[in-house]
Amino acid sequence: MRCGTRCFTVEMEVNGEKHVKIVTARTPVEARKTIRIEYGADAKIVTVLEDKKK
Numbered sequence: 001m002r003c004g005t006r007c008f009t010v011e012m013e014v015n016g017e018k019h020v021k022i023v024t025a026r027t028p029v030e031a032r033k034t035i036r037i038e039y040g041a042d043a044k045i046v047t048v049l050e051d052k053k054k
Helices: 028-039
Strands: 006-015 017-023 043-052
Touching: 006 028, 017 028, 028 043
Parallel strands: none
Antiparallel strands: 006 017, 006 043
């Protein structure tokens, strides 16, 4: 794990199916980049939300 990382919940649509994946990244932009690298440019990212732990 890197310094400053947080967990993000990414809701996306791939091939007409909705998926939810938890990604560890520093920023929401980096979380989106990770999803695009893994699923390709055809993955439509709907939301990226930071997991708040209390």
